[in-house]
Amino acid sequence: MAAEKSSIKIITLIAADGSVFEVEPNIVKEMKTVQSYIDELDQNTVSIPLPNVFGNDLAMIIEYCKKHASEEETKEAKEEFDFEFVKRMKSDDKLRLLQAASYLNMESFLQFMAKAIAAEIENQSVEFVRDYFQIESDFTPEEEAELRKENEWAFK
Template structure:
């Protein structure tokens, strides 16, 4: 009986961006995405991603590759990667959040949302409106009324404990 040496071949997928650019990636890495995993289960090997542009897909592939090789010994390396990964403009972060949500990559959504939260922490309502492009649909009178009703939410550094029962 002849001995055959089996070389384990990694199954590859092709991810296609909204601009029709194609990227080859190992299935074991790509299935971090729930969307891709479902398509693989349906025997797709060419995965069209019409909601993800090329630039964003390149960043997401880089993230998935790094997190796909996660072990106990490289946790610090991945933490550093994540810190650098979120150093992006609000526009880039927004695009990544939308793509990560579409792709169902929970760990990436968590990372990006935490980055947003860290960046808007202690920002004024006006600054947050500007960051997210939210128009102010209150009249100055309505805004003053809402501010008065929720003044406690605008007070910085004050202890929020009711001592009346002491």
């Protein structure tokens, strides 16, 4: 990895609200957006502004990365952590974290969040999903009625 080759010791991430996080290079390995930034530079320290990620969310993402980057942790401990991590999040948090994961281009965290969000809409109604994702239907009343007729089974 490029991060290992270069002499960077500490990376400073600056969130949208100005809060600052100092992390070791192995923590940001998963953040491809950050990584590509680092790869272009050849300095001992770098600070990277992340205008699309809020401090609270970044703190959570770093916590996740630390746990998963650790070689001492067992697979079970990581799974246990994942479980608690999801439990701790509110619905709104999940959507924000997903967007952050997408912006930071973090493959496995993105996968993880997609699964957590899918769990939110399991067994839910169309109305719930619209409400959760803040989407207004753009179907005409006729189209909506037609869809509902085709899917009567879904409306028990």
